[in-house]
Amino acid sequence: MSKSLYYRFSQFVGFLLGARVSVALLLTFALYVSTFFLFNQDETFRKFVFDFKVHGIIFCTVLTILAGGIINQFYDLEKDHIVKPFRTRIQSFIKQKYFLYAYLALSVISLGVAWMISHRVFAFFVVYQFFMWLYSHKLSRILIVNNLTFVSLTLYPFFGMMVYYERFSKKVLLMAIFLFLILLCIDIVKDTLTKSVDKAFGYITIPNYFKSRNTNIIIISLLVVTMAVSMKLILRTGISGFMAYYFASGLLMMIFCIYLLLNSSRKSKFLTLNILRFWVFVGIIAMLLNGLEGKL
Incomplete structure (x- = not known):
């Protein structure tokens, strides 16, 4: 070349x-x-x-x-x-x-x-x-x-x-809240990986304002609320097909992420970040498959 x-x-x-x-x-x-x-x-x-x-x-x-x-x-x-x-x-x-x-x-x-x-x-x-x-x-x-x-x-x-x-419906609202919480968790976890750099350049983020322990409590609390929203979607909205499997298996995924966050190592946070990002993509695929199943 x-x-x-x-x-x-x-x-x-x-x-x-x-x-x-x-x-x-x-x-x-x-x-x-x-x-x-x-x-x-x-x-x-x-x-x-x-x-x-x-x-x-x-x-x-x-x-x-x-x-x-x-x-x-x-x-x-x-x-x-x-x-x-x-x-x-x-x-x-x-x-x-x-x-x-x-x-x-x-x-x-x-x-x-x-x-x-x-x-x-x-x-x-x-x-x-x-x-x-x-x-x-x-x-x-x-x-x-x-x-x-x-x-x-x-x-x-x-x-x-x-x-x-x-x-506008209860199901759409709950799905929007679920996605909002997942993306919020992703953004906060991402900030934990750039904590010192953010502080040096004047970015006031949750990880560099609160202690690491408090930041973990915030992320874990958000994941627990996300799990509650998932359960409400499964039990109260009549969601079915691939989306039902997605939200049900997502409960196990979030429990695993909580376990990783309790470890508090940089490697576990990096793994949590990528699992959550991947899960958002899986949700898009699940919606596509669920929609195709309904249209056929």
């Missing part, structure tokens, strides 16, 4: 990492699955495929998430040099000004498409993009607010779809 080709390839990979493309792809997949199988159960697949308004909203969401990833890495650059040295090394092949140009372009295109869909959709994404920027610029450094804002921004597009389809 020539030096020029290697440099171009490194720039491309650097941009993908800076924009958090893998996160955007996962959220896109989750949005399509939840939209068709949870929020939009009455519409046929053919009608859904040709519902360009929905595709437009998801397209705007993807662009906004990519833009959010770029602006977040711009503000977290110094911290990422220590926490994610490989990624920042790859990203160094692109000047920061080009990341900002990409951020502006993605934001403008997203808002332009949103405007063509409707004024309400445009307002929805203006709010989304503003809080994406505000989180990266200010809110990520404020105790508790950082975790709550991050999780809320992750779930914001799903809330938009729920409002769009006017799909």
Whole structure:
């Protein structure tokens, strides 16, 4: 591979990492699955495929998430040099000004498409993009607010779809609470692994404000509440199929995570983080399989 080709390839990979493309792809997949199988159960697949308004909203969401990833890495650059040295090394092949140009372009295109869909959709994404920027610029450094804002921004597009389809029910509400709690646990556990770096750069997180023991109590308490929500979903909402198996087996998964957290080692926290992340992905697959089973 020539030096020029290697440099171009490194720039491309650097941009993908800076924009958090893998996160955007996962959220896109989750949005399509939840939209068709949870929020939009009455519409046929053919009608859904040709519902360009929905595709437009998801397209705007993807662009906004990519833009959010770029602006977040711009503000977290110094911290990422220590926490994610490989990624920042790859990203160094692109000047920061080009990341900002990409951020502006993605934001403008997203808002332009949103405007063509409707004024309400445009307002929805203006709010989304503003809080994406505000989180990266200010809110990520404020105790508790950082975790709550991050999780809320992750779930914001799903809330938009729920409002769009006017799909309000006890089951949907409990599933939203379950996902909120899981993502909150993931974010706090992640902060325990970057505790000293966060403190050095002025990020006031739960792990570097409270003692390690208190942080573990908070995470374990959240997992216990999540287990209670899972049991309510199984017993009170009539949930069935793969989703019922998912929430039932999730009880064992969370008990195992609690056991790991009691160990308090860095390795156990890293393992807990990846188990919880994997479980979110398993939930998306379970919803897909459950939906396909219902449609057939």
